[in-house]
Amino acid sequence: MLIRAGFEIHFETMQPTPMLAALNVHPSRRDDLRTPDRVEAFPNLPLTRYRDGFGNVCSRFTVPPGGVTLKNSFIIADCGQPDIPAPESSALPVESLPDDVLVYLLGSRYCETDRMMPLAWSLFGAIPSARDRVNAITDFVHNHIRFGYEFARPDKSAWMAYEEGAGVCRDFAHLAITLCRCMNIPARYCTGYLGDIGIPPIDAPMDFSAWFDVYIDGQWYTYDARHNEPRIGRILMARGRDATDAALVTAFGPAILTQFTVHTDEVHTHKARFSPGAIALPPIFINE
Known part of the structure; x- marks a missing residue:
């Protein structure tokens, strides 16, 4: 197409x-x-x-x-085609990750892994599969945050989004990325175009969108905590540790x-x- x-x-x-x-x-x-x-x-x-x-x-x-x-x-x-889900796989040990992937385990400006580590392990520590952990994290973030442009704030971090329970797509992405990193699953921030392709048209102004990638079984896979379903037609513009990059x-x-x-x-x-x-x-x- x-x-x-x-x-x-x-x-x-x-x-x-x-x-x-x-x-x-x-x-x-x-x-x-x-x-x-x-x-x-x-x-x-x-x-x-x-x-x-x-x-x-x-x-x-x-x-x-x-x-x-x-x-x-x-x-x-x-x-x-819609986003491809990650395969069933255990999380790679940190010592086995490629050097260029390690940066996506670290805390960053909008992803405070130190503050969210206890919460992440209490919620997702009993899930053995990396894919199932990511699915559980995506579900949790999707259900925990209420979407609204009036909640947008350039200084809002993952911790703030969790505490406030409201935000825009970048806040969904930051919170999911942070929780994944806390579980030793590398995650990176992505932004770009995402149109209403393959879904009923949404009567709202078009905007750029934010989502995230996770590194599982040696490959990167795309997830979207705001929409929480595979989507068609993503066009990547930029990616990095978080929205700063x-x-x-x-x-x-x-x-x-x-x-x-x-x-x-x-x-x-x-x-x-x-x-x-x-x-x-x-x-x-x-x-x-």
Whole structure:
């Protein structure tokens, strides 16, 4: 199947403001692209691209006083199959994990493994299978957190999401990742496009989504604590230890997000679903 996806984002600034953006498709999906994946800036700004330590494609640029609009639209091929669940398997001993996977066992800014370790072992310690532990963790997080954009906060960590029992998709992902790491199952944060493909259309503005991968039996597998069911048509943009590593835009100074629209649709459909309003704004990370 083919998917058309893209976005339009506008920031207002009062002074020259450096920014980083991870708004391109992740290199792991590069061969699936059928049209160029090109982020454009209006006014025309020089964008310098590089790959960060997690393999994400990043652009750096300086926004002039007044602001900038960032746009992209592309077509990508997808297998059209839902997420593949992990096989039945015992968790790999920590000493047997590859070196580059160990970082996804460690605590990070939004994933406080030290605070959540006792809870994790009390809830999931009796489950021997790594796959069954991940399923139990995903079910727990899905049932424990109430979803709502009004609960979004850029400083909310996994512990805070657990305590408050409310959040957005990134909070579901952070809590599930933290509990997996506490159980010695490597887990990483992912963000990207997830359209209403293979499910009844949802009458709400489209947004970017967050989910997580777990490392079981030598492979990475995708899970989604917010939706808690295999989905079709995920398009990965960035991944890392948590949302810090996969922030779609980082502004090094004051920047006000005033427009945010995302679209992702099957190409053969005639009714494009393009969000007309900016009511679901994702967190923007600002260095001050």
